[in-house]
Amino acid sequence: MKVLQVYNEQRSRFGGEPAVVEVTMRVLAEHGHEARLFMKSSRELERSAAKRFAAFWGGVYNLRARREMRRLLAEFTPDVVHIHSLYPMFSPSILSACREAGVPAVMTVHSHNLTCPTWYHLYKGRVCEECVGGREYRCLVKNCRNNVLESAAYALRSGVARRFRLLHDGLDMLIALTPFAKSRLAMAGFREDRIAVAPNPSAAPAMPGARSEGGYIAFAGRMSAEKGVDVLLAAAALMPGVLFKAAGDGPLLPALKRRAPANVEFLGTLAFDGLVELYRGARALAVPSVWFEQFPMVIADAMTLGTPVAASRIGGLPDIVEDGATGLLFEPGDAAALAEKLRMLWDNPHMARRMGEAGREKALRHYTREAYYKNLLPVYRAAMARTGLHAELVTIGG
DSSP states (O other): OEEEEEEEEOSOSSOSHHHHHHHHHHHHHHTTOEEEEEEEEGGGGTTOHHHHHHHHHHTTOOHHHHHHHHHHHHHHOOSEEEESOOTTTTOTHHHHHHHHHTOOEEEEOOSSTTTOTTSSOEETTEEOOTTTTTOTHHHHHTTTTSSHHHHHHHHHHHHHHHHTTTTTTTOSEEEESSHHHHHHHHHTTOOGGGEEEOOOOOOSOSOOOOOOSOSSEEEESOOSGGGTHHHHHHHHHTOTTSOEEEEOOOTTHHHHHHHOOTTEEEEESOOHHHHHHHHHTOSEEEEOOOSOOOOOHHHHHHHHTTOOEEEESSTTHHHHSOBTTTEEEEOTTOHHHHHHHHHHHHHOHHHHHHHHHHHHHHHHHHSSHHHHHHHHHHHHHHHHHHHHHHHHHHHHHO
């Protein structure tokens, strides 16, 4: 099978999407498939306001990307196209090229860009779903990007895609990362029989080595509002005798460092080996997100290494972390509740070890590369069958 992976690399330096793209390429090659990556990067937009403006509006329907896709489809002749991100450098225009070439298109929904113009379903620190159901104009009215032109561009591209069903009809199959994510896509009008659930694979080593009881609480993620880092700092302040180690970079990092309690150590961006050591040496991993998380790779990696997780009860997190079994859940935004859960794990190392072992068993069943491949292949085949049926109907009718 020949698979063309399509990925718009985002400006953020911290996130799970690149890891999933890399693992997908690797696992396909390991099983004898031919995979090629078609990637564009949003990082080239950082230093040019003119390029950012062009990309935002080009995200509505990019004719140049469509032409490039046509040429690549003709050259590579893939059996299926697997899309990881469309915006802003590709746009739904490439789906038209796939349809014209008779090549099925599958998309892994890593974020909420199919249901929220700004991808986060978050406004001023609170969950927001005002744009769902054809009200994308609310993104402009509320100026969700804190920039009128950007807010207008985000609203327009989402509104056009929904109004003309560019994604609903252009994608043969969708991959949701959790049952929660699948339910949100179904609520937005995507057909349930075209949505498969396939969790992200962990990249952590299957053999974690010996674990200690753990000498600190770990956090790894983007230093931004949706990740709930403020909640983490407030919980750390309630546990002054416990060390917290936080890995990652992001726009809030300087401000977070200024107001963090003394027991919080910021590690900056770590290479993957450094993250593995961070998880392995932790009593628990804290995931205090305040938005509809999809499937944080940090959880799968920590669970694979036998580290229990204390996570917000929001989005797809309860689908991954089983409360009282593989970790503990708390209400999002509640620093006192997070501190209470972390204190339980800190004061009860046997409980932490038991939950960590249960999490590892779950990860080795569901979050390995082999499990990912076994979930992925039926999705490709279903998309190919649907495209073949569509072609037959066109032939019969024409």
